[in-house]
Amino acid sequence: MGHQAPKGTRDFYPDDLAVLRYIENAWRSASINAGFQEIQGPTFEHLDLYTIKSGEGIVNELFSFKRSGGDVDYALRPEFTPTLARMAAAKGRSLAVPTKWFAISNHFRAERPQRGRLREFTQWNVDMLGIDDPAADAEIIATAIHALTALGLTSKDIVVRISHREVVVKMLKDAGVVEEQIDIALSILDKREKMTPDAFAEITSKHGLKPDVFAQFDTDLSIQHEELTSLKKELNAWGIQDWCTFDFNIVRGLAYYTGIVFEIHERSGAERAIAGGGRYNKLVEMFNGPKIPAAGFGMGDVVLSLVLKDKGLLSRGETYLSEPEVFVVSASDEGDAIIASIISELRINGIHARRSYKSTRNVGKLLTEAGKTKSRLVIILGKELKQNKVVVKNMENGEQHEILKEDLLTYINS
Amino acid sequence: MGHQAPKGTRDFYPDDLAVLRYIENAWRSASINAGFQEIQGPTFEHLDLYTIKSGEGIVNELFSFKRSGGDVDYALRPEFTPTLARMAAAKGRSLAVPTKWFAISNHFRAERPQRGRLREFTQWNVDMLGIDDPAADAEIIATAIHALTALGLTSKDIVVRISHREVVVKMLKDAGVVEEQIDIALSILDKREKMTPDAFAEITSKHGLKPDVFAQFDTDLSIQHEELTSLKKELNAWGIQDWCTFDFNIVRGLAYYTGIVFEIHERSGAERAIAGGGRYNKLVEMFNGPKIPAAGFGMGDVVLSLVLKDKGLLSRGETYLSEPEVFVVSASDEGDAIIASIISELRINGIHARRSYKSTRNVGKLLTEAGKTKSRLVIILGKELKQNKVVVKNMENGEQHEILKEDLLTYINS
Numbered sequence: 001m002g003h004q005a006p007k008g009t010r011d012f013y014p015d016d017l018a019v020l021r022y023i024e025n026a027w028r029s030a031s032i033n034a035g036f037q038e039i040q041g042p043t044f045e046h047l048d049l050y051t052i053k054s055g056e057g058i059v060n061e062l063f064s065f066k067r068s069g070g071d072v073d074y075a076l077r078p079e080f081t082p083t084l085a086r087m088a089a090a091k092g093r094s095l096a097v098p099t100k101w102f103a104i105s106n107h108f109r110a111e112r113p114q115r116g117r118l119r120e121f122t123q124w125n126v127d128m129l130g131i132d133d134p135a136a137d138a139e140i141i142a143t144a145i146h147a148l149t150a151l152g153l154t155s156k157d158i159v160v161r162i163s164h165r166e167v168v169v170k171m172l173k174d175a176g177v178v179e180e181q182i183d184i185a186l187s188i189l190d191k192r193e194k195m196t197p198d199a200f201a202e203i204t205s206k207h208g209l210k211p212d213v214f215a216q217f218d219t220d221l222s223i224q225h226e227e228l229t230s231l232k233k234e235l236n237a238w239g240i241q242d243w244c245t246f247d248f249n250i251v252r253g254l255a256y257y258t259g260i261v262f263e264i265h266e267r268s269g270a271e272r273a274i275a276g277g278g279r280y281n282k283l284v285e286m287f288n289g290p291k292i293p294a295a296g297f298g299m300g301d302v303v304l305s306l307v308l309k310d311k312g313l314l315s316r317g318e319t320y321l322s323e324p325e326v327f328v329v330s331a332s333d334e335g336d337a338i339i340a341s342i343i344s345e346l347r348i349n350g351i352h353a354r355r356s357y358k359s360t361r362n363v364g365k366l367l368t369e370a371g372k373t374k375s376r377l378v379i380i381l382g383k384e385l386k387q388n389k390v391v392v393k394n395m396e397n398g399e400q401h402e403i404l405k406e407d408l409l410t411y412i413n414s
Numbered sequence: 415m416g417h418q419a420p421k422g423t424r425d426f427y428p429d430d431l432a433v434l435r436y437i438e439n440a441w442r443s444a445s446i447n448a449g450f451q452e453i454q455g456p457t458f459e460h461l462d463l464y465t466i467k468s469g470e471g472i473v474n475e476l477f478s479f480k481r482s483g484g485d486v487d488y489a490l491r492p493e494f495t496p497t498l499a500r501m502a503a504a505k506g507r508s509l510a511v512p513t514k515w516f517a518i519s520n521h522f523r524a525e526r527p528q529r530g531r532l533r534e535f536t537q538w539n540v541d542m543l544g545i546d547d548p549a550a551d552a553e554i555i556a557t558a559i560h561a562l563t564a565l566g567l568t569s570k571d572i573v574v575r576i577s578h579r580e581v582v583v584k585m586l587k588d589a590g591v592v593e594e595q596i597d598i599a600l601s602i603l604d605k606r607e608k609m610t611p612d613a614f615a616e617i618t619s620k621h622g623l624k625p626d627v628f629a630q631f632d633t634d635l636s637i638q639h640e641e642l643t644s645l646k647k648e649l650n651a652w653g654i655q656d657w658c659t660f661d662f663n664i665v666r667g668l669a670y671y672t673g674i675v676f677e678i679h680e681r682s683g684a685e686r687a688i689a690g691g692g693r694y695n696k697l698v699e700m701f702n703g704p705k706i707p708a709a710g711f712g713m714g715d716v717v718l719s720l721v722l723k724d725k726g727l728l729s730r731g732e733t734y735l736s737e738p739e740v741f742v743v744s745a746s747d748e749g750d751a752i753i754a755s756i757i758s759e760l761r762i763n764g765i766h767a768r769r770s771y772k773s774t775r776n777v778g779k780l781l782t783e784a785g786k787t788k789s790r791l792v793i794i795l796g797k798e799l800k801q802n803k804v805v806v807k808n809m810e811n812g813e814q815h816e817i818l819k820e821d822l823l824t825y826i827n828s
Contacts, residue, residue, distance in 0.1 A: 009456035035768035042423035065479030110481045237754035340651035354449035
């Protein structure tokens, strides 16, 4: 009873974690190569960090708690942006312009687990603060694309759907939606693609909204908007225009976005969004910081892993694991006596060195065991130890050499 | 209001996180070089995973919660061992012998924050399952020492204090402690070093225990115990005898230890334990798994960081940050038009490339900015672009070359 991982969370055995680390490394390299620096915040925050700014969509999904006997409300972080904005606000005017930060952290949503959505997941966040220009939005999007490229994806697999809050609001108003209903209309538009036609009909009629208010967003539109025109130019400059499209179905659920918003999807639309982001120029200020414009995105590991798997871009987990440089086996009493000291010296010198824990002295069996680990070299501690020598077998070409025990480290490093 | 990190948690700005990553890298390398493979579990577990096995000491410090409207009790993980034992139990008989796992994860204790103790911290766990032999305990301890060595610590700075539950219990019984009071006596012994003499006197008298029951543990003792004699031989074989001492003051607070236990301390005793661990041969079985002997330790980042700082073994955080290979500046209209495409091409080819976001075309100022980033090369997009060329300045030796734009990538990689 109770002895399994909580619903919607994961146990990562070595093969599973190797895949996650492979993805995280692609994220980290893309971030660092683009001049972003890594930050991290607490796994839980004060509850009001989310209730005030993120909007209903996220607040309903929070895991919240108090300390036993305490009266402060906390919540496991459902997303990273509020933490980042809080940290930026705390730095105030001392924040460099631009400030380029990324984070790779676990997040939590208390929702029903389903394909692409878990209760705990890992998310990559990339944010640029201090520059209010579509050039910054383009650089953010390019950084996401560079990571996806490193993972083997192309513009044939992936589309970045770009929209703008102002344009969507103007379209809704032009279609007759009154000011008081804009928020609910945005929320319906945001969820429409994930709804059944019946559920959609029900919610629109419930709020007295005509369905054709939303139908307009499906038509191919060439809206004139200064920031979008400028962004289009920048996407061309970055050479990522093939990955990007303008699509006013996209609004993003979070309350704090102020301008350009985007989602990254698998092109067929079969999965949930791989990433989502946009410009949030007022959030740092809302946390009592100075006026600092900002834009960023979050990319989760769950949908991305599904897409990579579907496209055959993930190998078996074990292929991402580190293989030993050296495997040490003992085939003599003298070997048993010094195997620990040999291994200790190799490891302390930064060499990945494993050993057999079997009590057999059958060198054939021991070499088979070494072979399974894909070790580059095997060191055999045998009768040659009487001449103070060990046998080193190269597993790639099968060559064997007798080496003085003292020369082992030099030999391995050469 | 509420716009700061929760009490006892930390915001890691880039300089701070760089230090943590430096420590984590030492942990990860030592683990991988010793043939351990990384695993990870959920950040929260079912509450009963801890209430059943870990003992009072940890249960009082749990952050626990339910999902809103749900009835399942969860707790943020205070330690890793129960997760690891649960994961091992789930594999049952298919688990390899030995199984060598490590994890680097954040953990949570709802206690009063103080020097060396926070409410959220990062912990390295190293565990070997399947071998019930002091040789395994020695390899575990050696792995901890290899990581500490990589961080610059020596046996002059650090001591591994080794004890054995059986020996301590026998000593208590020989001193007249009755069976029913063994658990409370162990708990007092475990906390004694952190107590004031008054608090110690109060708790011993409260439980009717004579203080001299505990005084005996301070005397230099040469207890005869088969496992400890065997461990001593193994510590010599690993060449780590100078780091280790037998010390029966050590019992470890956790209920699941069954044999050898140890703590790693700064030698002067000024700080809390850097690490703690031991043998827990019955825990996997308690989680409905097969009988699998196991031993391991956990090492937190908080005390270790304090010790490294005190000994002058940590540089300023920024020195651990990645420096750019290339810094690109534009000093012409032609440069402005192509800077994004140049940077995009470099980054997509895995090169750490930054740019100036300043609107100035003063090359002197731009070079000063580049110099601050410690970039190896600066690419200047100037009037030479009319001949399809860019200027590359080597910031180490000051040399400048004009390169055809098309040859830039080849030039940088050479």
